[in-house]
Amino acid sequence: MLEQINVDYFILLTALLLIIGVLTTKFSTRLGVPALVLFLLVGMIMGSDGLGLIHFNNPKLAQLIGILALVVILFEGGLQTKWSSVRAVATPSLSLATLGVLLTTVVVAVAAKLIFDISWLEGLLFGAIVGSTDAAAIFAVLKGQNIRDRLSSTLEAESGTNDPMAVFLTLSLIELMTIESPFYYLLVGSFIWQMGMGLFLGFLFGRFAGYAINKINLDSSGLYPIFALAFALLTYIFQT
Incomplete structure (x- = not known):
């Protein structure tokens, strides 16, 4: 009962x-x-x-709900974003998502070092944790606002692509702090592999999902959102 x-x-x-x-x-x-x-x-x-x-x-349950919500938000944001608009702002958005996150990490690290008197690695870890903008927040704030299309597309593309850089920096700094003799060259190789494979798999699954959704003939129209959501979750799992 x-x-x-x-x-x-x-x-x-x-x-x-x-x-x-x-x-x-x-x-x-x-x-x-x-x-x-x-x-x-x-x-x-x-x-x-x-x-x-x-x-x-319950932090594990909160993490699960947060990840599922983030997958849906990113998927919905991708559907609402035109490829022609993203392509026009690819260079500035990717620069902000990589170099921008790195610069923010360094700036926060300097401030944390001066204010809290901690080590540089700890300061950089602080910066890496807060270095990326939240996609959910950006999509929610920009929706329905009177903002120029180019600026809006740049911010949306940057917020949706900066998480890999922040996650990589966070995990790499934790590894440097916990391992006595870290292999720095492996971190560079891991960065190139993860970024490259993530981009390739995202493009591959996106193309396949679009083809499957357009070609399949389902008996009920209500099954199409479920089918699309399944592809969103599948893409996230293979990219992680």
């Missing part, structure tokens, strides 16, 4: 959050406020410091 109550509570809470999320998006457009701000407000109200309906005491 207790398990049934927990299941019903979870389903009810999920349904309420989805309804509130949709309504929040509608109100954010009318108020001229980014939907992300209202989402954060809803989370604070529902959390342990508000109504106490959700307790954020």
Whole structure:
């Protein structure tokens, strides 16, 4: 009986959050406020410091939900972004996603070194963790705003591609801090391999997904979003 109550509570809470999320998006457009701000407000109200309906005491579950949400957000952002617009801003967006993240990491490292009196590796780790912009935040803030197309496309492309650089820097710095005799040349090879294979697999799965969705003839139109979402999750798994 207790398990049934927990299941019903979870389903009810999920349904309420989805309804509130949709309504929040509608109100954010009318108020001229980014939907992300209202989402954060809803989370604070529902959390342990508000109504106490959700307790954020399970980091693994929170990570799982966050990753699934990020996959959906990136997939939806990719669908809404025209390739012609991205191609026109490929150079500045990729520069920001790589050199920009590296520069931000160094700047934050210098500040952390001076303020907290920590080692340079620890300072660089601070910078790598906060060096990338969040794709979900960028997509939510830019949607419906009066921003020039070129600038909007640059920011969207940069936010969707800077995570690999930040993840690589974070993991590499952790390895340098924990291993007594790290192999620096292996880090360079790993960077080239991961970036190259990630780009290749993303392009390959994207092309295949587009071909499969356009060619397959499903009996119900409601199956197409599920089919597309499955490809989004599959692409993420193979890229990681």
